[in-house]
Amino acid sequence: MSDKELADLIFPNITKTIADYEAIYPKRDLEAGAKVTRFAPSPTGFVHIGNLLQALLDYYLAKNSNGIFYLRNEDTDTKREVDTAVDKIMEVLDYVGFQPDEYEYRGKIVGNYGPYVQSERKEIYHAFIKHLIEIGRAYPCFCTTEELDVMRKKQEAKKSRIGYYGGWAKCRDLTNEERAERIKNGEEYVIRFKSLGNYNRKVQFDDLVTGTIEFPENDLDHIIMKSSDFLPTYHFAHVVDDHLMHTTHVVRGQEWISSVPFHIELFSAFGFEQPKYIHNSLLLKQEDGVRRKISKRKDPEALMSYYIEKGYPKEAVIESLMTILNSNYEEWRDENPDKSYLEFEFDPHKVGTSGALYDLDKLDNISKNLISRMDKETVYNNLEEYTKVYDNEFHKIITKNPDYTKSVLNIEREQEKPRKDFACWSDVKEQIWYMFDELYQPQNFEWMKITELDEIKRILGKYMTEYFDESDDKDTWFDKIKEMSTELGYAANMKDYKKNPENYLGSVADISTVLRVAITSKSKTPDLYEIMRLLGKDRIISRIDIL
């Protein structure tokens, strides 16, 4: 029995050939140097910050070169698949703004190289497997998991290399007649690739991050199609898909690097050109002095949902990730504050080869700087959008009078050196709640130095009756506070006070603090004059009257 006949027996309904598919998916018409990348997550229900790092790299590579960035759903593991996973992926891509040029979502296919869901590409894989069988480079294997276990134990005992290769590959030397017979008898089987490699020889390949790496050749007859659902394994799907979709650069996690020799052999068995590889390192976490993989279960910050729910601006997340990728990015950003990150000249060799720690302090810093540079409209719009989803009560309050809210958000904002109060939108409420009567609940007055109620009332009483005037500008306003300080026995000038503290009851700082706390209940706020101006006379009086 010929290989061709065996192939027909296994895939009787597959009529298209490799050549047919080559014609259906011709080379992409792109300008020279344009990169084609893909984000290819498996739909397990979570999007990890490490996944986003890859997506960023993919997106950047494509967009920076006028290429194509597409999304491929790697759902060949039906056991692990989660229904809502694809929604989560789309949500994250939408959040960071990495709009794929080609994708498939809710039955809609965008792009000419689909389907973009692997489970829908079964026929294609089968045609390619059929071809391999026809040329004698693949065969059915009937070994059960139990038999494989026994084999591995024997290999361990003999201290041999573990795996299905050489003399251990029992099904490799079956005749086609035997194979046909066992298939007809209904035995379960997988399809294995027939390796021609030699473990004692070396293969080299260039990884854009790590550089040249040398491995022993692959000589394992890996499984390329599973028996349970006839779906291909990752390795096979990678080769077929990235070839047909004409991916030029494959960005994936370091965990794949040791299977590259196998991928090399697969590509060459088909005579296909190989894409370039970028294997990026994992994001790590430091705990008790030990570095470990960041984990979905133990580290909330591992999941993209953490950043979305806290309301970090996407730009901040992207900036922090770019910094991890190429640390000279920060300098570039300083010099080019208004350029898009897509214009940055990225150097793959600069990507760290050992796992990086994702630093939340750094993220906060980047984000604070970023938000501090936004104008009040942008801040308001972002806050409005965020609270609409994550804090409905606050949303109602801030949208009641948008202009007022914007003014509040603008305190010490649109100026040379703006304040840096917010790292994310969920920080905002904590900083400005006292500006809204609906939220003002002065349970805890944060009195500082002056705590006796009599003295507080003396100060406030004098201020309200003799010095308060809504129409004062900032300088007069503060001059009056100084004047009052002197009158009450407090130093109007900080330097004088520091020189001879014993001459005074306290300083103008203490007086200001009393006013501040009386009006906001907080000891730490931005510019008091602005706050009072926005609150207005009536509300100031009513807040002071509570005391």
Add this chain to the structure above:
RNA sequence: GGCCCGUUGGUGAAGUGGUUGAACACACAUGCCUUUCACGCAUGCAUUCAUGGGUUCAAAUCCCGUACGGGUCACCA
């Protein structure tokens, strides 16, 4: 255990044989400024590049060994 990759400060790191007395940023500390807090400014924070040896006039940078860390060896991706 085999095979790969890595190891520069609390963090990300720059650095590819001599202009490094190891950049820059974050964090931290102190001080100044200041009506509070921030902001801003200034200063400090690795006598040393995991470690032992070798090559060289010269090494964080090249070579070898050791230790440690990570990855991988599935009908998971």
